[in-house]
Amino acid sequence: MNERTEHAMDSTPESGRRTVYDVVVIGGGAAGLSGALTLGRARRSVLVVDAGQPRNAPARGVHAHLGHEGTPPGELLAKGRDEVRRYGGELRSGSATGAERVGDGFRVTLADGGRLRARRLLVATGLVDELPDVPGVAELWGSDVLHCPYCHGWEVRDQAIGVLGTGPLAVHQALLWRQWSADVTLFLHTMDEPDEQQYEELAARGIGVVVGEVAALETCDGRLHGVRLASGQLISRQALAVATKLRPRAGVLASLGLAPMDLEMAGTVVGAHIAADPVGATEVPGVWVAGNVANPLDQVVAAAAAGVRAGAAINADLIAQETRRAVEARREPFSARLEREVCEVVLGDRRHGL
Incomplete structure (x- = not known):
């Protein structure tokens, strides 16, 4: 296997086999695509799942984004998708309805019945403005x-x-x-x-x-x-x-036990968000958030920057895990535990007859 496929086995739903990606990104706006681009350039296997409902779709242009001033939102995202593909990233249209932990990774369920496997999740589903x-x-x-x-x-x-x-x-x-x-x-x-x-x-x-x-x-x-x-x-x-209520699209995160928290400005609740640290890591190990789902007040350029930070943090987390496993394998090249982990990566759901 080469470096890109070492931790990801490509397959099709028709074969009954499930794909295990390094990272599944849920949400294909500025934050999600920037995270996917960062991970793709880090030679990670990445899949972006996007429902095609960007918050800024009604706007005529993106503003205060250096180098992209006035660019129509749809045009900016189209360029971003092309850039993600250029570095080996995959994109899939659809909505994620839930996620659950499987081993030290995750299984994501899609609205069309499909299921995906990932070692890490980046959720960048944005928000809805309640008018x-x-x-x-x-x-x-x-x-x-x-x-x-x-x-x-x-x-x-x-x-x-x-x-x-x-x-x-x-x-x-x-x-x-x-x-x-x-x-x-x-x-x-x-x-x-x-x-x-x-x-x-x-x-x-x-x-x-x-x-x-x-x-x-x-x-x-x-x-x-x-x-x-x-x-x-x-x-x-x-x-x-007008002032809108800022409601995060957090359904897939609820299935992982992450609930939105109130967001206040000057003592007034203006909406809700998913709590995370400065690089987007949530309290659920292996799950990151970026963009308006975490920071509702961010403009497009800030959401994109958050995606880059989260992507880099996820890559560092994966490197740390891979290094630990490499050290363990060097010390103990044959062990039942390592064999089980290899089976999880290679066989995925088939190991359990799913």
Whole structure:
């Protein structure tokens, strides 16, 4: 066997045999592909399983990513997939529904009934933005309804921007968006009324405040035309900033005993995430996370960097295991335990008649 196949036996589902990869990456966004690329360049056998539901699909372009400014998200991911393949990585369309430990590795179950074997897992499934329940918000999400000024502020600079108040951070959000436009209006909607200091700050920055719930967004030719209040009043706006609930796609991690934890900003819960150390290692040995599933506030470039860090950490972990086994084999070339481990790698599920 060469170095690439030493710990991975390629096979097809039709043969009844299962493939054992060094690493299965679940999620093919910026984080997952960057991790897979790093591992492929480290001469690891890698398979990326991707459901094809990137969080930033509605966006027109990726921003603040040096060298890729304004690149459409789909184009960036297509280039990333090509780069992963260039270094021997494999990609498979589908969703992972669960995972379980088998020996010192894992078995991953897919929605189509397929099963994969891996020595390590990197989960980069991202998150889902739960939008405010206001008619028109979902339809304009990613175009005229926005959440991050660093992602979209330049594109709506100097426009009439509204901020939908749904929680305690809305005043902060309005003050933030004021950097990109002098015409910012805060719609109190369902948030608590600002205190005196907050009103003073808003007034000092020339930010208007509108009392009353928002009933719907009005459009014209597919673009935002204005914000309709429950009172019937229509206030003209060209863009609307909203706060979303950041819900990680963590179903496959739940099967491994990893549950999302609340994520707070300034004492307010804004979503949830999977806890991990700085390189993405979770409390379950052999399982790493990267990207928005772990750090919901990361932009694309930060998610990609997290994938690189996790990929390097996984490779180092595998090297440590392989070194231990090599030392043991040198000291004790023939042992029942080593024979069992070889059988697990070579035979996989067939050893158990599966």
